[in-house]
């Protein structure tokens with residue numbers, strides 16, 4: 001039986017679930033390099049959506065447009081019901097307090113301890129959160145979620161790659177965001193550590209019911225974590241479906257993603 005794969009059209013919300021992210025017809029160019037050519041995506045509440053695309057296809061560019069770090073040339077990017085391009089700096093900051101972002105490669109501040117790295121987003125959003133000075137309980141809870149409470153006073157240089165990734169995950173979670181964006185959460189990690197990170201992502205998903213957008217090359221990660229996978233090919237959302245639907249496809253452009 002041919003899999004039910006949708007080509008180049010966003011999925012209709014199942015049962016009218018709330019849309020946490022809505023990208024429509026996104027274009028982004030850098031000079032002659034037309035990276036995104038009409039990309040669309042919908043993320044529903046509580047969902048785990050994986051975006052796969054080869055290196056240089058524009059996955060990080062797309063995520064940067066989502067958090068307002070890059071401006072689209074054309075198209076609409078709505079996050080939690082707000083059109084990003086219409087937001088001023090303070091509104092953008094407020095929106096970002098609802099978003100956890102695990103950057104490609106962890107991106108911890110090397111001159112700060114683990115505790116200070118985790119306190120950083122809390123300080124930025126302290127006013128909104130109404131927090132007093134004592135950030136320790138929040139830092140500890142976030143570190144306990146990733147099994148690293150004992151590393152609270154270490155510097156990033158003292159951590160292994162897997163530990164850094166976990167600290168970055170704890171930092172992305174510390175504000176209990178409604179949305180988490182993961183950019184290559186398992187890249188550069190060995191298979192066992194990758195599995196641990198994927199398990200952590202799953203347990204966080206279950207515990208907090210966060211909606212997740214996961215960018216990955218890692219087929220195992222996509223299989224385990226995704227409810228739905230969207231393939232970014234040549235600047236558009238080429239196909240979307242479940243892991244089983246897509247991995248059984250005989251379309252060569254789709255097959256290429258699932259070959260080991």
Ligand SMILES: Nc1ncnc2c1ncn2[C@@H]1O[C@H](COP(=O)(O)OP(=O)(O)OP(=O)(O)O)[C@@H](O)[C@H]1O
Nearest residue numbers: 030033035053054055056057058059060061062104
């Ligand atoms: N600030 C920028 N200025 C110019 N070109 C850029 C900029 N950011 C990204 N690009 C280009 O946009 C394209 C997509 O880059 P992007 O980082 O989104 O790729 P990616 O899909 O995330 O790849 P990877 O899997 O390697 O992380 C690349 O050709 C890159 O050179």
Ligand SMILES: [Mg+2]
Nearest residue numbers: 059060104183
């Ligand atoms: Mg990238």
